[in-house]
Amino acid sequence: MAFLEKNVAPELHLLADGDGGQRLTLTGDWTINTIAEAEKAIGKLKVRGARLTCIDLSGVEHLDTSGAWLIHRTRGQLEFEGQKVGFQGISPVRETLFHEIERHHPPAWKPESGGSSVLDFLEQTGRVVVDAWYDALAMLHILGSLGLVVSTVLLHPRRLRGISVAVQFDRSCIGAVPIVALMSFLIGAIISQQGGFYLKQFGADIFVVDLAGILVLREIGVILTAIMVAGRSGSAFTAELGAMRMQEEVDALSVIGLSVTEVLVLPRILALMIALPILTFISDMAALFGSGLVTWAYLDIPPAAFLTQLQAAITTETLVVGIVKAPFMALIIGLIACVEGLKVEGSSESLGRHTTMSVVKAIFLVIVVDGFFAMFFAAIGV
Amino acid sequence: MPLTEPQDKPGNAAGHAEETEHVLSVRGVTVGFGSKVILDNLDLDVRRGEVLGFVGGSGTGKSVLMRAILGLVSKRAGKISVFGQDLATATPKERKGVERRWGVLFQQGALFSALTVKQNIQLPMREYLNLSPRLMDELATLKLELVGLPQDAAGKLPSELSGGMIKRASLARALALDPDLVFLDEPTSGLDPIGAAAFDSLIANLSSTLGLTVYMVTHDLDSLHSICDRIAVLGKKRVLAIGTLDDMMKNDDPWIKSYFRGERALRRA
Numbered sequence: 286m287a288f289l290e291k292n293v294a295p296e297l298h299l300l301a302d303g304d305g306g307q308r309l310t311l312t313g314d315w316t317i318n319t320i321a322e323a324e325k326a327i328g329k330l331k332v333r334g335a336r337l338t339c340i341d342l343s344g345v346e347h348l349d350t351s352g353a354w355l356i357h358r359t360r361g362q363l364e365f366e367g368q369k370v371g372f373q374g375i376s377p378v379r380e381t382l383f384h385e386i387e388r389h390h391p392p393a394w395k396p397e398s399g400g401s402s403v404l405d406f407l408e409q410t411g412r413v414v415v416d417a418w419y420d421a422l423a424m425l426h427i428l429g430s431l432g433l434v435v436s437t438v439l440l441h442p443r444r445l446r447g448i449s450v451a452v453q454f455d456r457s458c459i460g461a462v463p464i465v466a467l468m469s470f471l472i473g474a475i476i477s478q479q480g481g482f483y484l485k486q487f488g489a490d491i492f493v494v495d496l497a498g499i500l501v502l503r504e505i506g507v508i509l510t511a512i513m514v515a516g517r518s519g520s521a522f523t524a525e526l527g528a529m530r531m532q533e534e535v536d537a538l539s540v541i542g543l544s545v546t547e548v549l550v551l552p553r554i555l556a557l558m559i560a561l562p563i564l565t566f567i568s569d570m571a572a573l574f575g576s577g578l579v580t581w582a583y584l585d586i587p588p589a590a591f592l593t594q595l596q597a598a599i600t601t602e603t604l605v606v607g608i609v610k611a612p613f614m615a616l617i618i619g620l621i622a623c624v625e626g627l628k629v630e631g632s633s634e635s636l637g638r639h640t641t642m643s644v645v646k647a648i649f650l651v652i653v654v655d656g657f658f659a660m661f662f663a664a665i666g667v
Numbered sequence: 668m669p670l671t672e673p674q675d676k677p678g679n680a681a682g683h684a685e686e687t688e689h690v691l692s693v694r695g696v697t698v699g700f701g702s703k704v705i706l707d708n709l710d711l712d713v714r715r716g717e718v719l720g721f722v723g724g725s726g727t728g729k730s731v732l733m734r735a736i737l738g739l740v741s742k743r744a745g746k747i748s749v750f751g752q753d754l755a756t757a758t759p760k761e762r763k764g765v766e767r768r769w770g771v772l773f774q775q776g777a778l779f780s781a782l783t784v785k786q787n788i789q790l791p792m793r794e795y796l797n798l799s800p801r802l803m804d805e806l807a808t809l810k811l812e813l814v815g816l817p818q819d820a821a822g823k824l825p826s827e828l829s830g831g832m833i834k835r836a837s838l839a840r841a842l843a844l845d846p847d848l849v850f851l852d853e854p855t856s857g858l859d860p861i862g863a864a865a866f867d868s869l870i871a872n873l874s875s876t877l878g879l880t881v882y883m884v885t886h887d888l889d890s891l892h893s894i895c896d897r898i899a900v901l902g903k904k905r906v907l908a909i910g911t912l913d914d915m916m917k918n919d920d921p922w923i924k925s926y927f928r929g930e931r932a933l934r935r936a
Binding site: 316317318320321324349350351354355358378381382385386388389391392630631632633634635 | 780781792796797798799802804805806808809810812813818824825826827842844845872875876877
């Protein structure tokens with residue numbers, strides 16, 4: 286019984302046969318466990334010049350498919366070199382095994398080619414460009430179907446899934462408040478501390494209030510929140526939709542006759558578009574609070590003076606310029622998250638890749654769009 | 668130790684001393700979840716080289732027993748030995764030794780979705796052995812064809828395969844290391860009758876040429892009839908009966924009676 290017994294190393298010998306030929310004698314185990322050694326031994330085998338008569342298998346202790354394949358392959362090579370070799374000392378069971386093996390012909394092996402790196406690079410670049418184009422198309426597609434769904438919802442308000450929107454709002458807004466507030470508080474404090482440090486050298490430390498107020502309300506608040514939300518809710522949307530695609534749930538929805546955009550995409554994007562302005566406002570307040578504390582502690586500007594200076598520095602417009610950008614950012618984050626989620630194919634690796642892509646693209650586009658807004662506001666003189 | 672030709676396949680080597688050797692032996696195993704006991708004091712022996720069919724009503728714990736043997740579900744009491752090795756007391760090294768000598772076909776295939784079929788088959792080889800890339804590719808293709816898949820399936824991802832192909836690819840992975848014992852969880856469910864018959868003959872073929880021991884959970888009466896040496900019936904939290912098909916036909920337990928001599932079973936005769 287061969288159970289926990291040690292492997293016998295596979296060996297092969299060329300022995301002189303009766304009539305001037307040589308026989309190849311195999312001994313030991315020819316199994317998956319010893320196959321690596323066996324292959325090396327066969328690689329060293331030199332039969333050039335000799336005339337082989339047969340391969341003698343009677344000394345082989347154990348044989349499995351891997352060993353049989355290796356022996357079969359070796360025999361094939363020998364025959365290709367002009368030797369005529371048959372098996373000897375082969376039991377009927379082993380014969381069936383060889384018959385089974387002989388019916389299979391793996392294709393000629395070729396190592397996976399690396400290819401030219403320059404060509405690879407160009408090919409990759411081309412693919413990325415084409416993918417970007419298809420991405421844009423897919424986003425327009427979702428945007429279009431979203432527009433269609435929104436118009437139906439406007440005509441038939443009952444089609445709006447209120448509960449679904451509320452659940453998504455709870456997850457993406459209320460759940461995000463603590464982390465957004467904390468991050469904004471810290472960023473506001475850091476801006477004031479750094480700005481105050483330099484402005485103090487000119488005796489202009491009171492203007493740190495202007496700096497923090499305008500910077501936070503116009504740019505930092507909304508950008509920071511959008512990036513946080515892209516990482517937090519955007520990735521969650523992609524993963525949810527992606528997992529639903531993998532389980533064929535999305536297909537089940539469309540077969541039941543429900544629109545994926547209406548059931549899955551609209552509630553998420555709508556909830557996000559409501560959530561982001563609110564989160565931005567919270568972020569603004571938290572950052573100004575942090576800024577106020579730091580100016581008080583570092584620059585000895587008391588809260589009353591901070592508020593007076595802040596009132597002079599900013600107007601309602603400053604706040605609105607920041608917050609008005611938030612719904613657009615939310616739309617971009619939601620669209621990208623849903624497009625990436627719906628692109629997920631069967632594998633877990635694809636889910637991971639698309640979730641990463643969703644966050645990366647969302648953050649990139651949020652910053653690009655912020656740039657466009659800056660140009661726009663400059664042009665209209667706000 | 669590796670698997671070999673069945674010089675001593677039970678049945679055709681009656682009276683042979685090694686006939687009594689059990690590849691798998693389960694003694695007094697109890698498994699439960701919370702307050703619910705699924706298996707109670709269960710005994711089971713699987714002989715070397717046999718194809719054991721395992722049947723039982725839905726929810727009787729066939730899969731739980733298989734998972735308990737594989738160590739995926741913890742047991743409350745009892746002893747499970749595989750290849751004479753008690754899995755509870757085995758050192759990690761001994762356990763690894765056992766694990767590389769069994770292959771498992773899960774009900775849903777459980778192929779790694781991020782890897783191609785070829786990479787799936789090669790994964791156990793890469794983990795345990797140091798083979799040349801050429802040999803590994805050839806062996807993967809060989810296993811692929813052995814289970815009846817075309818060669819061009821090698822480069823496909825599991826999500827691109829049909830249900831039957833997933834079953835086959837998963838079997839190829841289970842056979843990657845030429846195991847001594849394979850566990851098959853409903854291998855023919857979801858296959859068309861022709862595919863199922865081919866699967867049966869493949870398993871019978873492998874068992875006879877390689878001396879494979881097969882532990883097969885199945886509901887396919889045709890598989891039970893055509894390839895199983897013995898059949899075990901799970902019910903009432905234990906093995907109700909174990910024996911050949913003829914033994915089952917003679918058994919008077921109501922469930923076994925209706926299973927093997929029920930309307931569906933007789934219609935096929």
